[in-house]
Amino acid sequence: MKPLIFPIEGWWPLSRSLCRSLPAERGRLEARSFPDGETYLRIRSSCSNRHVVIAPDLSQPDPKILKLIFLADALRAQGAGSIGLIVPYLPYMRQDKSFHKGEAVTSRSFANLLSGRFDWLITVDPHLHRYHLLSEIYSIPARVVPAAPSIARWIRKRVRKPLLIGPDQESEQWVSKIAEGAKAPFVTLKKKRRGDRKVIVSASDLSVWKDHTPVLVDDIISTGNTMIETIRHLKRAGFKAPTCIGVHGIFSGSAYEDLLDAGAREVVTTNTILHSTNKIDLGGVLADAAMNFI
Ligand code: R5P
Numbered sequence: 001m002k003p004l005i006f007p008i009e010g011w012w013p014l015s016r017s018l019c020r021s022l023p024a025e026r027g028r029l030e031a032r033s034f035p036d037g038e039t040y041l042r043i044r045s046s047c048s049n050r051h052v053v054i055a056p057d058l059s060q061p062d063p064k065i066l067k068l069i070f071l072a073d074a075l076r077a078q079g080a081g082s083i084g085l086i087v088p089y090l091p092y093m094r095q096d097k098s099f100h101k102g103e104a105v106t107s108r109s110f111a112n113l114l115s116g117r118f119d120w121l122i123t124v125d126p127h128l129h130r131y132h133l134l135s136e137i138y139s140i141p142a143r144v145v146p147a148a149p150s151i152a153r154w155i156r157k158r159v160r161k162p163l164l165i166g167p168d169q170e171s172e173q174w175v176s177k178i179a180e181g182a183k184a185p186f187v188t189l190k191k192k193r194r195g196d197r198k199v200i201v202s203a204s205d206l207s208v209w210k211d212h213t214p215v216l217v218d219d220i221i222s223t224g225n226t227m228i229e230t231i232r233h234l235k236r237a238g239f240k241a242p243t244c245i246g247v248h249g250i251f252s253g254s255a256y257e258d259l260l261d262a263g264a265r266e267v268v269t270t271n272t273i274l275h276s277t278n279k280i281d282l283g284g285v286l287a288d289a290a291m292n293f294i
Contacts, residue, residue, distance in 0.1 A: 001050060002022070002023060002024050002025045003022060003024045003025070003050065003051040003052065003053055003294045004024060004025050004026075004027040004045055004047055004050055004051070004052045004053070005018060005019050005022070005024040005025070005026060005027060005052075005053045005054075005055055006026075006027035006029055006052065006053070006054050006055070006071060006075075007054070007055055007056055007057075008031075008054065008056040008064060008067045008068050008071060009056065009057065009064060009067075011026075012057055012274050013271055013274065013278065013281075013283075014055065014057070014088055014271045014272065014274075014281075014282065014283055014286075015055045016283075017271070017281055017283025017284070017287075018053075018055050018086065018283045018286055018287050018290075020283070021283050021284045021286075021287030021288075022053075022287045022290060022291075022294075024053065025045075027043070027045045027047070027052065028043070028044035028045045029041065029042070029043060029044060029045075029071070030042040030044055031067065039066060039067055039070060041067065041070050041071055041074055042074075043071075043074055043075065043078055046078075047075055047078050047079065047080045048078060048079040048080070048081075049079060049080075049081040050080060050081050051080075051081055051082050051084070051293075051294040052075050052080040052081075052082065052083050052084070053083075053084045053085075053086055053290060053294070054068065054071060054072065054075075054083070054084070054085050054086070054118075055085075055086040055087075055088075056068060056085075056087060057088070057089065057272075057273055057274055058087050058089055058090070058091050059089050059091065059248070059250050059273040060250075061091040061092065065113075069113070069117060072085075072117040072118060073117070076117075082119045082120075082293070082294070083117070083118055083119055084118060084119055084120045084121070084122070084290065084293050084294065085114065085118040085120070085121045085122070086121075086122045086123075086286055086290060087121065087122070087123050088123065088124050088248075088270075088271075088272030088273070088282065088286065089123070089124070089248045089250075089272040089273050090121075090123040090124075090126040090127075091110070092106045092107050092109075092110035092111075093107050093126050093127035093128070093129075093131075094107070094127050094129070095107055096129055096130040096131055097130055107131070107137060108137050111134075111137035111138045111139075112137075112139075114138070114140075115138050115139040115140045118140055119140060119141075119293075120140055120141045120142070120143070120293045121134075121138060121140055121141070121142045121143070122142075122143045122144075122145060122286060122289045122290060122293075123142070123143075123144060123145070124144070124145050124146070124147050124247060124248070124270065124272050124282055124286070125144065125145075125146060125147050125148075125174060125219050125247045125248075126144060127219055127220060128173075129170055141293070143289050143292065145282065145285050145286055145289045146177065147174075147247045147270050147272075147280070147282060148174060148177035148178045148181055149181050149285075150270065150280050150281075150282060150285065151178050151181075151182075151217070151245060151247070151270070151280060152177075152178045152179075152180070152181025152182040153181070154245075154268070154279065154280050155178065155182040155184065155215060155245075156181075156182050156183070158243075159182075159213050159215055159243060160213060161184075161211065161212050161213055162182060162184040162212060162213050162214075162215045162243075163184065163185055163186070163187065163209045163212035163213065163214050163215065164178055164179045164182065164184055164185070164186035164187075164215050164217055165186070165187055165188070165189065165214055165215065165216050165217070165230065165234070165242070166186065166187070166188040166189065166216075166217060166218070167188075167189050167191050167201055167216065167218055167226045167227065167229075167230045168188065168189065168190065168191035168201075168226070169188055169190070169191075171188060171217065171218055171219065172188045174217060174218075174219055174247065175188060175217050178217055184215075185209070185212070187203070187206065187209070189201050189202065189203040189230060189233070190202045190203065191226060191229075196223070197223050197225055198225065199225050199226050199229050200229065201226070201229040201230050201232075201233050202233070203233060203237075206234075206237055206239070207237070207238075209239075210237075210238060210239065213240060213242075213243070214234050214239050214240070214242035214243070215242060215243045215244075215245060216230055216231070216242050216243070216244045216245065217245045217246075218245075218246055218247075219246070219247045219248060220246060220247070220248045220250060221244070221246035221248070221249050221250060221251060221255060221259070221267075221269070222250045222251075222252050222255065223252050223253070223255050224251070224252075224255035224256070224258050224259045224262075227244050227246075227259055227262075227264070228258060228259060228262040230242075231244070231259070231262045231263050231264060232262065232263075235263055240265075241263050241264065241265035242263075242264060242265060243264070243265050243266050243267075243268065244259055244264045244266070244267045244268070245267075245268045245269070246267070246268075246269045246277075247269070247270055247272065248269070248270070248272050248273055249267075249269030249273055249275045249277050249278070250273060251275060251277075256275070256276075256277065268280065270282050271283070
């Protein structure tokens, strides 16, 4: 029998693409809010002994989390054979230590919450910085699908003579793999974060690459300031307008417009988070990874 797939906030392009690629059957879910704001959920598909997958967009996670937990619990109560989570963008990965006394290490609490509800998890390029593996905080089997091959393919088709640029040392893990796939050179810059919205980017002499098309790559675009500072740096160094690629385009506030104003030639993301910049579909590669569990 085909697995059942449920999104939590309605069908979105990646859940549709996953459903086609697996192939899975769409789960039917009735969801609404009571007048006091509490959530009502009712599963309308029979899920007894079936593999079930929940595939939500978990960007801006807080308002979505309770629904996700309620749905997992209801599926378990209805006798689902297994419950997997395909969470293309895994939130709460960046607070990976207590930087100041008393700070919550939310990555760990969030991992505990999900590990207690799901049988397995698949995600795309989680923000692994101080953790090296998801298994350091997730106690369920957790598989990482890299976006690099799909991004490299997009660059090969669309960008002439690319130079891949990572804004900081951490980005080397993604940029180097994309560069290899795109058969292009890469450099990484240095970034100092001075606050949620302030970063300083610096680089050694890049003039040898001036005839290349700069392609900035980062795992997350949130306020956009990391990329904006990098664009400014490249402009001062006399480069042409860069293409900016984010694996996960969160785009807080006016981040997208700010990037274009700063001089990005175009902004491109994968479809792990719904946005008008989604040009790279990861439904097929996520479905391939899910086949290991269902
Ligand atoms: C942080 O280390 C990440 O890799 C990204 O560089 C960061 O999250 C981007 O955030 P923002 O767009 O707010 O500068």
